[in-house]
Amino acid sequence: MTTREYDIHNLDCAHCGIKIEDGVSSMPGVHSVQLDFVNKRLIVSFHEGVENALERLNHLADSIEPGVTITDKGAQEEINKWDWGFWLPLAVGVMIVILNMLLGTSGWLKIALGVGAWLLVGYRVVISAIKSIGRGQVFSEHFLMSLATIGALVLQEYTEAAAVMVLYEIGQWLESLAVAKSRSSIKGILAIKPEKAHLVTEEGTLDLALGEVQVGDKLLVYPGERVPLDGVVTKGNSALDTSTLTGEAIPLPVREEDAILAGVLNLDGLLEMEVKSVDAESTVSRILQLIENAGARKSQNEKFITRFANYYTPSVVGAALLVFLIPVLMGYPANVWLHRALVFLIVSCPCALVISVPLSYYVGIGKAARKGIIFKGSVYLDTMRRLKAMVFDKTGTLTTGNLKIEKLLAPDGIDPTELIDTIYKSEYTSNHPFAKAVLSTYTADYDGKMVNAYSEYSGKGVLMLYGNDRMIVGSAAFLAEHGFVGLIDAGETSVVHAAKNDIYLGCMCFSDEIRPGMKEALDSLRKRGIKRMVMLSGDRETKARTISEELGLDAWAAELLPQEKIDRLEEIMAQTDGLVAYTGEGMNDAPALARADLGIAMGQIGNPASIETADVVLLNDRPQQLVAAWDQAQRTHNTVTQNILLALGVKVLVMALGISGVSGLWEAIIADVGVTLLAVLNATRR
Template sequence: MTKKEKKALWRILAGLVLFAAALLLPLTGVARLIAFLVPYFVVGGGVLKEAAGNLLRGQMLDENFLMSLATVGAFAVGEYPEGVAVMVFYQVGELFEHYAVGKSRASIASLMDIRPDYANIRRGEELVQVDPETIKVGDIIVVKPGEKIPLDGTIISGSSMADTAALTGESVPRELAEGDNAVSGCINLTGLLEIQVAKEFGESTVAKILDLVENASSKKAASENFITKFARYYTPVVVACAALLAFVPPIFVGNWSEWIHRALIFLVISCPCALVISVPLSFFGGIGGASRRGILVKGSNYLEALSKAEFVVFDKTGTLTKGSFDVVGVYPKEGTQTQLLTLAALCESYSDHPISKSLKKAAGELPKTADIGKIEEIAGHGVQAEINGKVYFCGNEKLMRREQIEFETPSQPGTVVYLAEAGRFLGAVLIADEPKADASVAIEGLRKAGIRKTVMLTGDAKAVGETVGKTLGLDEVHAELLPGDKVDWVEKLLAQTSEQGKLVFVGDGINDAPVLSRADIGIAMGGLGSDAAIEAADIVLMDDKPSGIVTAIAIAQKTLKIVKQNIIFALGVKFLVLILGALGMANMWEAVFADVGVSVIAIINATRALNTKNL
């Protein structure tokens, strides 16, 4: 508990002790009044002060005014114990609310811990701690073990393990080495790192994430807007009804004291605390729970929309697949697989092309005894390389046809690298962008979550796209698309959704900005340090795992279920007890339950949105 909450708790406890003493002491007249006024002012002094201040500002119709009016009225008609009890239980409810909100804020505040306090920079022989905002692009910073990485950049010296949990929700540390990108907000665990800064603090990953989370509450869901408008009209209506209840019936049937008492009970019951507090708290908890899982939601409106998702549309490369080429098959015509792969890697040894890199990675350490002579690149075809005195041709089928070499193509789809020597076909290496480990699990999870259709839109060849779609179990695949074609397909799919249904597009946030914007909800595979992802999408998955979409939808559905439960429960109980109060069938204690009790129950229910462990 915070100091303020502890202070409020002690004030409530002191008020309860004084209240008990007033009940037990055999006092009458003015002495009895004073005995109950003391605990009343101890517990409710702040509420009375707040109500008076709001009255002076012209903001009288809030819960402070309703509580003050009801309790002062209770004292006016001689119901001293009820007046104190209402204020005590109201303050208990307020304390519980502050604690629940604090717990939700703590979840998001844990993400705020990624904000760096300082950066180390060399000044001569010494390391000096400076404000990260003063560091410029190109400066060299030093990060010691246990320190936060303050800015994005490239590691120029050192290696270490980094804790990325605050950004991705992943507990497994990531390995960092010279040449790797370092992302702000991670914690350096083991080694000393020297990093050349690539972005100023305002443009860094950590700054953008903090801005995203801090502004998430500014985008209200439709449910929140409804409650705000409801409370604006509801409060003056119930005050008017209470006034009518207090003064109209006595004109005809007399017994002014009884009807004023009923009106006061009516006011206590009518306070809309349960709705005004619990609905925003539910969304706040949902956003906080999502952040714990490495899912950044830019506003409760997107969380509400996600709960109504019907279609989920995917980009392929970098979203459902790894976005990096890997050797998936080696087909030698002569010799062994190792010999063919080594020859191909030697031919491509001087190239930085992604396909060349994948060949070298698969071949491992190349033989140092190999005599690599002249290597000539043939644009759009491949390379001609001299190795150990022999001339090899390594490239695509165009190169084979140009050299009039008969070749065999693997039956699997993918990028094929052919290898030949002096007119002889030696074999082929198949390279493909493999699906992510949890992609098929994600598609199955979406189906179980009630998603009507899963679709993939890709610019890749039809054979490649259809193979990935079939492997993962997607409902539809549309391939060989330009960015504009993807938007057209999203328009067609939007027309197929129901009136309440929403379309989600999931992309890597780099070249999918038009489609992310057109979809009802854009989800980006943020990865660490992807600026475009953080800016373009409504929701960002920081760990790049497709299964995060299933988790995000589960969190959204759970949050909206809690919101609906609270609205139905709070309104149902309130209207029932309001009728009973107006008919004289509910006393002040039942009124307290209808206000404070319902609020506490709704708040407890709202805090369940924070718990996402089992989703």
């Protein structure tokens, strides 16, 4: 099976997008399809051996909506900014309608002008309607609009028929413009990479496109410029504005050997950097890709609207038929009730819903990204606001994860430097927070060629053969498994024990602090409906109990191995009447992040693994980001609900007024276009 991504051009009808998606899903050789109307993207999974896929997709799209083209992702499509085939007939049609209204023409002149304007403006709509009938798609938007205006012509409402078609075309253009502008503004949030980089050469500097820069190249970043690629500072020091990525307003100081990320702004110092990742693999590129792909992970509301649209239109058309037939069969004037039935046809298109609901989610995802919160799909916005329980890892999540070495404890006769040397060498290649603390505090001789055997046991410790020395470093339980007894009891602190050549060397004690603002963030989440909060930790029971009590958690479990964390998480999920999130630092918690109803990785902007595994990624480590993520999810849900109620409410009102004879075709088309524009504006408001 292969998955391909395509760009869609000239698709302005959201309901037509649903029909294209349905049509593609029915094509031979297609396994699954996702059409993202807001981003104009089509993602298709094919069975092996599909030939001429692009040609077949284009044929299908054009048969549903003439003029729509599909290209391979990234291919350039020649777009005519001024489509004279659209604007010229529309301008002439508008003038004819106004002329007819002002002059009050009658007779053959009125018929000729009205029918002429109707054909001039609506010929593309009528052609599309004929094509849809040929495919058996009677309830297409174009067919319904054609039928409604033809009905007006039959009733000799020539000017009204032309005016409805004019307003419909203008409305389609305005809807397309509003969606395009909102899409452009959201995409601009993270479009923060410079186009070129200053490559350091023997002759000076050379400006290169980012795609030409290789890993290991040296670049200059001048004050006021954005960092072009991920890398490490090799010369200079400065302060970086990271707010565009993380939402963090406080400048970040950097100096030699500090890692820096693409997209951040260099404020006041000249920096030389060494590139560590190519453009396609940079942090910004990964984040942009996540936002771009978010439209494919649709929420239940979006899926409901898609299903609803397939039933709404036929139902309203059926109602229109009844509105006409029942009064006529009862002896009422046919022309009066035909006119009222036509109102139903005009409001039978669910465009306001089909456009505004996915757009609301897309805007919500974009607004969250501006704050340094990445939702990997609209489905996760819905999941976030429906959470009833949250499970937290301890180190690096509830606590800062910046461990400090508090003290060394060694048995009598043991040199503490021997303890330090053993732990340093054993932890040298580990990514555990203990290892980071050791390597940042001490230095020791380490030669990778001396490592003859190395095994790291997740949640337990390390076994290593360094030269002829057999080293064991890890938890008390890990050393006990290897026959060591009488280990030092370090009290409530987090510890790492060490032994070499069957001699116990003692332990290293670490201290960690609760993350500032975590207690306040958890209290805020409780007020928002999170009923249960649990901590799962691999640390000692005494330490875990202290942290849990200080934060007011409902439950905790300590000294857990990674698999045991999964088991406890599943128990919590089984006991909870609702959805459960797991929040971790993303490096050692991948299984738990994947298993929970919602996986949240905190402060992991530079960690590709967490960005890949989690459903929600918080790009900075401020606890308030958890609250901000929930609030954004709730605001998005409110906007979606408002748009659904607005669209359905206006359409039902117009239908009721149409039956009573209060509203005519003018009011119907203005209401239909107007409610769509209002819904789009509501979705995109700041």
